[in-house]
Amino acid sequence: MDIWNKRHVTVVISGGIASYKALLLIRQLMKRGATVRVAMTAHAAEFVTPLTFQTLTQQPVVLDEFTATDPKYVVHVALADWTETMIMVPATANLIAKVANGIADDAATTTILATTAPKFVIPAMNSHMYANPAAQRNLNQLVADGLHVLTPATGMLAEGYSGKGRLPEPDVIIDWLTDQLTQLTPNLPLAHQHVLVTAGGTREAIDPVRYISNRSSGKMGYAVAQVAREMGADVTLISATDQLPVPVGVHLVKVASAAELLTAVNAAFPTTNLLVMAAAVSDYRPVQSADQKIKKPADHGDLTLQLTETPDILKQLAPQKTSQYVVGFAAETQHLLTNAQRKLTQKRLDLLVANDVSKPGVGFNGDTNQVTLLRPNQEPVKTALLSKIEIARTILTTAVAGGAVKA
Template sequence: MVKGKKIVLGVSGGIAAYKAAALTSKLVQAGASVKVIMTESAKRFVAPTTFQALSRQPVYTDTFDEQDPSQIQHIDVADWADLFLLAPATANIIGKLAGGLADDMLSTTLLATEAPVYIAPAMNVHMYSHPAVMNNMKQLDAWGFKFIEPGEGYLACGYVGKGRLEEPETIVRVLEQEEQKEQLLKGKKVLITAGPTREKIDPVRFFTNPSTGKMGFALARQAARLGADVTLISGPVKLDTPSGVERVDVTSAEDMFQAVMERYHDSDLVIKSAAVADYRPRTTYEHKMKKAPGDYAVEMERTKDILLELGERKEHQYLIGFAAETQEIESYGRKKLEKKNLDAIVINNVSDEGAGFGHDTNVSIWLTKQGDKQTFPLMSKDELATNILQKAVEEMKGESL
């Protein structure tokens, strides 16, 4: 899948820079056209002429060394790329990218490119696990950058642990797999709901639930990475919009109902992971209610059942629901699957440790109307999202990840 691709390889200053020479050779052998950008520190480990000989392309080291006066060098290279590979990626270049800093040829080109960026970190094991480095990588991941995790092994510093640059053959294989993945949902319209809803009593009070939207946002992020045209309808949450995702913010269950119904007809895959309120106050007040002696009762009425409505109106869509349960989870999940005419359901036991609202991890059971069942053990919500989309693609008669 890298054959014919135009790849910019960014080499930063670490001992693993010598592997970047072998990586350049492997990419060229696989049919890619490779242009190399080196930092000043990288030049202390490997000479630019090495990469020039292996790539048969000019090597870029200085933002101000304009090789063609008719073009702005770092913009031209950024626009040329089909994909951008940063290997080895030191803690320094990762920090600069996360902070939006641009003070050399590599960092300015990274900020200018619109191509997918793959990052292969390489550093000392303690540097890799430092909170600042981890936060920088987490931020880049949230923005849509893709990581090729370092291998575990003997490091140049003498330590054994995570931090060694992945082998060139593995990096090429990962690129091929990732490029193939990006075709899985290409051309498909995916509609995802996330987060809680708020049902207002008066201007300062409302009913809601603990949903943070993390699962829905993970689904949207991974669906976009698989090439889908993703619309994310979210209740009030404090999360950044995933890269490549159209976000629609709503507040109440009625708002979400209207937003979903407006877009349902054109959708191919619909995943309803939002925790929508089942009830709302029958009466809302224009002004703040004043405290009074004694108890106060709020009469509630049912909200529209969005998932039931979607099941009744289903045409060509593949419809996935979520169920948050605390007991008899599989039994309740199957009943919801059948009653609401779903194609599949993801059941969470929110009483499990590490699962449910607010966590970065989840434990789930996948059930389909065809009888397929799979238990997903404790894993990150991004990993679970990928598994859910994989199952959906398989059910929709697509390719496996």
């Protein structure tokens, strides 16, 4: 279920040119099932009218404490008690200063002070204002007080020049909010676990412009990293591709070759609870890579490359295993179960994810996959053709059930 579904969200809007973007964010929250109420400062109402937010949310907008519709309720306290998540967007320097110092002089700031729900601050202001020591001091105070603050974007400002202080786009904001809120959710399956994921096809240089690689897009590994984060893990993604957006909250380590991947995995493995080795590692590399681009000979003759095996990362990790739960992948075009069972045993894996990449919709580059899960001394389990996100969820759920989570 979506974490926003049926959630009571209060959006506090202060006066800045970016106030209109709050409409787009609220629309996304509502589409995901949230009930949204709005509190505005008087300055915010100069940029977007309260009626606009009231029409969008189909909820009354809190602007003035002294226009209560029901005398039994104190406006700011009633809204604060209703709130399950509070978002301040855009949060101007003025609003941030008031919240950091406990000033409550209007309906918006009294509601903020009275709210015990998690609070998320999305700053937006001129770049010089943002860099001012007083503004930075106030932002640091918010963090110290337990509020969650998103770093603003760098881009064109209302003043006509570029700088840091621009409100991030609504998609970026909601991804960050969702990740932050997920990490606050108790009893997530992978909470307090360090999950290491590898992704993409490694590249072995022939010369400065050519390399040996494979058809892997990295989508499966990125899906595993995203789902692991959603399940509460501290996730490190070692990636041999830079063509995909990094899931929010995931720590990225970039590599190119199998040797670089091995170095990165070895560095992280001792503190890892769960390793998902989804990268497609090139089996061979040139014995020697040319320093300059190899040119065609004048007679257009053939080129012969001498290749040597790349390191077998899973094989090298096997003797290092202590309590780590290790998941491997096997992309095959024939004898799927025979080859996969051999790999499961030889590399001392806890779980092997095997797929027949010769089938349509399965394996490299696509958004779907169909896999067979193999575990020691258990019958193989074959999935349906599913999205890679759902396959990732199946893999990680299987790993958790198989003992991947350590106390």
